[in-house]
Amino acid sequence: MSAELEAEHVQECRDWQATLAANGWAGITWPSEYGGRGGTVAQARIFAQEESRVLVSSGVFMVAIGMVGPTIIQHGTEEQKNFFLPRMLNGEHVWCQLFSEPGAGSDLAGLATRAERDGDEFVVNGQKVWTSGAHFSDWGMMLVRTNWDVPKHQGITWIAVDMRSPGIEVRPLRQITGYAHFNEVFLTDVRVPVANVLGDVDNGWRIAQTTLGNERQMIGGGGSGVGFKALAALARSCGRTEDPVIRQELAKSYTRFELLNWLGQRAKARAKAGLPPGPEMSIMKLAVSERVARDGDLALALEGPGGMLTGSDALDDGMFQQLFLNQWSVRIGGGTEQIQRNVIGERVLGLPGEARPDKTEPFRNLPRN
Ligand SMILES: Cc1cc2nc3c(=O)[nH]c(=O)nc-3n(C[C@H](O)[C@H](O)[C@H](O)COP(=O)(O)OP(=O)(O)OC[C@H]3O[C@@H](n4cnc5c(N)ncnc54)[C@H](O)[C@@H]3O)c2cc1C
Structure with missing residues (x-):
């Protein structure tokens, strides 16, 4: 675009x-x-x-x-x-969401953007990355490190920043799809009022959990990708509906589509009962990831050699090629598949946690790259 x-x-x-x-x-x-x-x-x-x-x-x-x-x-x-x-x-x-950093994605609590108090303001220095829509945003929710002398989850603060503040530089990053949807954001002596802190200073990890739960719900419930009907129509237009292997794959695609619908109903029932999004949102996020991955592969398989074309040379102006290429956005953004599996293992199934030796040591003492 x-x-x-x-x-x-x-x-x-x-x-x-x-x-x-x-x-x-x-x-x-x-x-x-x-x-x-x-x-x-x-x-x-x-x-x-x-x-x-x-x-x-x-x-x-x-x-x-x-x-x-x-x-x-x-x-x-x-x-x-x-x-x-x-x-x-x-x-x-x-x-926009200013959470991820070059050294803090899956390990978000490892973030190192520094906020130092100066009267009624924080002075922020650091770098964020993969920030979707930063180039047209008015405000950003940002996680900053306000305390280096406590373990990593304890010294983080959630703060709202006016994206037009002096000291913010937004540089676009181009994705595999050809679009520059996200950005690097550099912060140099950016002054942010302390009044913009949500919750308490150093208590931002708890607030971030609310934000991330809502993000998983949004991605999981967003029905990313094209619907089953579009895939079935593609199979018909490519003359592949008599192929038994393709028929199996279409049946699997339909099953994934229906499963997601039912998972969505479960999430809505939870919301209706007044409960915040829980770790089950990781199940939906994972199910959506699997759907976009498998359906992206299936769409290009249906097109056969034509699947290698792009843009206006391809069928439907390359809509299915975009679906295929965009699968990694969905699978990585909002927490990767591996991380969702960790959440499900630990917080839904109650399996023993991953070894995390860095959980108790003051952040200042942790090795960083
Ligand atoms: C399209 C898109 C939009 C995004 N938009 C935003 C945004 O607006 N704001 C924002 O803040 N961020 C955004 N992100 C960033 C996203 O949240 C991170 O990319 C994601 O959390 C992964 O972090 P990372 O890229 O640093 O990968 P890493 O954390 O470096 O992971 C690399 C690989 O290692 C695996 N891995 C890491 N740790 C573990 C572990 N403990 N166990 C098993 N496997 C592990 C991961 O699964 C992955 O495969 C966006 C990303 C994408 C793709």
């Missing part, structure tokens, strides 16, 4: 989000005092189904509304809720 097309898309998302807010359809399950509708999960689902029938998107607000908003609702002060929540819902503030 060119920079112009992307800017157009961002504006369309802002406009649609503003329209939703103006008509009382933004934040259906959020409290009405912060601009939401105070409705139920079932109502939100019905609205999402209806919305998906028309060609509109508020996709650039996914981080804000899917991840930051629920975190602020759970942990924010009244001032933070009153300032941030309505501005997400009305299309004013697009957010």
Whole structure:
């Protein structure tokens, strides 16, 4: 996508989000005092189904509304809720997630972006990476290290940063799909008000768990990739529906699709009962990863030698090639498959934890690259 097309898309998302807010359809399950509708999960689902029938998107607000908003609702002060929540819902503030760093992805608690207190502000120095949408975001939720003398999980703080603050440099990174969807973000003496801390200083790991749970739910429930019907249609148009091996693969694809639907129902039942996303979200994230991987492979197998073409040379303008290439985004972003398996093993199945000798030592003493 060119920079112009992307800017157009961002504006369309802002406009649609503003329209939703103006008509009382933004934040259906959020409290009405912060601009939401105070409705139920079932109502939100019905609205999402209806919305998906028309060609509109508020996709650039996914981080804000899917991840930051629920975190602020759970942990924010009244001032933070009153300032941030309505501005997400009305299309004013697009957010990004400044968590990962070059040395801290799966091992997120190993992050080393430094925040030092100076009166009512923190002075932030460091580097973030893989930050989706940083180049068009207004705000970022950032994890910073505020204490080096305690074990790594204990010295982290969750803070909101205005992306237009002096000292922030955003550099795009191009992905295998050809799009520059994410970025490196360099922070040099960036001043952030202490009032922007969510929860307590040094207690950000707990807050981050809320954010990450919501992220897994969002990715798991997002139905990434194309639906089964599109794959079946592709099999028909490629004349492959009589091939017994392909028929088996299509049956497996359908099974994956249905399994995800049922896992989604389970997540919605949990939300309906008022429970926050739990470690079961890792099961959904893993199931979505498997689906995009297997379906991406199947789509190109269906196309045969034509699967090697891309863009306008390929069938459907290369939609299935994009699906194939995009599988790694889904499989890595929001926590890799291996990490989801660790979470499931330890927190769902109760298996013994991985050996983590770095869990008790002050962060300052840990070897870092
Ligand atoms: C499309 C996309 C968008 C993203 N957007 C954002 C964003 O907006 N904001 C943000 O903060 N981050 C973002 N990320 C970053 C993402 O969260 C990290 O890439 C992810 O957590 C993995 O970290 P890493 O890349 O450092 O890989 P590493 O942690 O270095 O992992 C490398 C490999 O080692 C494996 N591994 C690591 N530790 C273990 C272990 N303990 N047990 C078993 N295997 C292990 C991993 O599974 C992986 O295969 C995005 C990533 C992608 C792909």
